[in-house]
Amino acid sequence: DFPTRRRRTRRDAAIDDADTTGKDRRTSHDMAPAAQTPEQMSPEQRDAAFAMAGQEMEYRVELFNKMVASCYEKCIDKKFKDGDLNVGENSCVDRCSAKYWESVTIVGQMLGAAGQAPQ
Numbered sequence: 001d002f003p004t005r006r007r008r009t010r011r012d013a014a015i016d017d018a019d020t021t022g023k024d025r026r027t028s029h030d031m032a033p034a035a036q037t038p039e040q041m042s043p044e045q046r047d048a049a050f051a052m053a054g055q056e057m058e059y060r061v062e063l064f065n066k067m068v069a070s071c072y073e074k075c076i077d078k079k080f081k082d083g084d085l086n087v088g089e090n091s092c093v094d095r096c097s098a099k100y101w102e103s104v105t106i107v108g109q110m111l112g113a114a115g116q117a118p119q
Helices: 010-021 043-075 087-116
Strands: none
Touching: 043 087
16 A cells, blocks of 8 residues: 655654764774775774674664654554554654654764763
């Protein structure tokens, strides 16, 4: 029933913003200069970069799981009358996830700004 290409939503923009503005933690990109490939890194640098990438993945999975649990509690009828989400549940989940990612983005920006403030 749905077209193969979907409209870009506020939630998509918030997710993109969270991906690019989350400066509250160091990422694997911070570990080595951009011009350095894994083959050019020392074994210690490579191990550190992979460890940071693993931590980043765990962080994102944890964020996603928290969002799912929060929005499920707020939006989904526990009686399971239908196999699919109804219109109200669908719009609630859309709003909930958009607000969740927007708040993650704002917190990331605030932490990033606090980390860059002169001391």
